[in-house]
Amino acid sequence: MGAQWMRLGASGMLVASLIAWEPAFAQAAAHPATDGPLGATVDGLRAAGEQLSPALRAAALDTAATAAKAEGADALDDPTITDSYQYYKDPGVFSAHTITVSQAFPLWGKRDLRKTAALADLDEARGQERAATDALDEQIKVAFAQYFLTGRELAVNREIGELDRRMRAAATARYGQGGGDQTAVIQAQAEETAVKTEAVRLQGEMDAARVRLNALVGRSGDAPLAEPKRLRPLPAVEPALAALVERASASNPTLAANDAAVSAARSRRTLADKAWYPDITVGAGPLIQTNNRPVGFAATVGLNIPLAWGREASGQHEAAARLGAAQQKYEAAAREIEGTLGEALAKLRAARATEALLHDEAMPQAHATFETVLANYSQGKGELAAAIAAEHQMHDVDLRLLQTQLDEQMALAVIERLIGGDL
Template identity: 70%
Template structure:
């Protein structure tokens, strides 16, 4: 009995420990939407487009499984009739099977397997394209939230200007027009807050749809943007990675291999295949059952079918080779463009942060203080406030441009940078 209670106590302690661990794990789990990694994982598991691409690959694999199988056998029943009573008529039941020769079956399988590889490449390309869309949408989601924060700071500054204008007017040092101007700036900030709120909801809806969730599903606020690599990548390195890992390029390579194999198969259409058959022979005189056997070869004749097949296969091979070259050049060109835009965005953000932003903030504080002390006019303060707001927005836009180009580069090279 004592041992029984000891076991029960140990079991209860274990259960409590597991419950506490699960509770702590749930509390430390990052909510969906907080980081881009969680959204990427959700998209890869929930996206209907990715599931469709996976089913296309499954269908290609199923076709490859039967690519090298023999055609269905044929059963025939032939009746031979003789008018001569000394020669007995009879039925011949024949089962025949065609056997492709010269490695045709293996070539069919090779071509089908190349089709599977091409489908896998397209599936991976669909995933990379979805990843890029999620990364860009997340950057817009995060940018809009930060834009809202900046606009609320601007609204606070507008309230300060209104208070200063009202105080100055009350002391007889200003005019009513300045107070109305300050109120107009405050109203403009409120209207911008409404617009940005709508943009934020739209960005959230787009993210939800991209990961296969209802558009109005709850989504956590973004807590951090994806980091931009500190070291600027070299174009040569990016091109090399794209040639090795870009899934669209891999799919194009596999398509080219399938076309090459089918071209070889078309050349072998001029080589005969063999058909073998056999079966029982039933005579009408009730004699013992005999046996009949047959062997045959198909005769490729120059009526145009084989030659047309060769021409078609050669044209398809040439087309696949040209598509591969076009895809390769397009990828390399897109990499060069995205890298140039990434460099420009990084340089723009650095310059804005290092020079334009401190200058604008210092100018605004100086003008606002002077106006509060009765020096200067409100028009100058409003102008400097708008310049400050513009610099803040340009910084955010430069950061968005960096995220967009980073996502494009990662799609083109087939992996994270």
């Protein structure tokens, strides 16, 4: 019980700190815990989200409310004061007031069971709060990866724009020398226009990613964010599914919350079974006669009588059903986590293999093909259409590589949410 009271004693401090969050969070917004300007790294955004997110503050207040409720879970009911008056017509028997203060005392360990169930509810709330933090972390990780990779797409777009200018210059020179036609020059200009249009679209996606990140960390959508520096590194060694499942079993907050719900339901089922056991009510008080005789004393002892009128039995059936439901929810969550982990790990494995092929083979081949075709065209050999097709192929490889890196980051974020921490 000492450890339980220590856990509950901190709840008052938690409530007070949460009520006074505004100055602290305002200061955190001005000076977030980052290794650079906010937006430069995902870790800085995660730290800001944990400090500023309204969703996490709401989850923390839910936990504080559950802790406050658990403090009084084993308290006695309020005492009852009664005044009974006895009147007799016989003048030889004096009337009297009996004032009694009575208190009911639950027996058979019922108060301890209420406390145990309430503490399990508190553990469930804490698990849900941690799950909310992990879910926010996943969203921030994915949004940051989109933010970073959209920036990389803009950089690729600028590179493609420079290549289009080279093609236009080659087409113009070839046309000026009488070795080409004006159609090729127009095609080259059209490619430049397409790149500029794509740049506008990508800038819109970059702005949208910035707004989303600000929203996730509890800031105004138009608040400034630094340019992202780097993606989160992938694990050097690919984890095994069995190791991930074992870690999730030990650290996943949703599983912990469901396990706490099972414990609470089990305690309440035992409590429902003991509803058939009577409780005692003790009362005492003064006996005041109307003939001004000395004040007497009255005492009462009572037992409630649990009768088979349906309330206790229905309570037992409800508690048993809730326990079964909690156990099934735990099993369902465990199976879902294992399946999602396997799916995410397969996606991560496929994305890493794809990235290696694109980076080591497809990209060098596409770049070499384009440079060769463009050089030949500049020397009066071939058609501009071949150079444009080679450029599109190179661009497609670049975009596929960026999409593969996003797939890696998304799979990694899912895995880390499910195992309850970073790899």
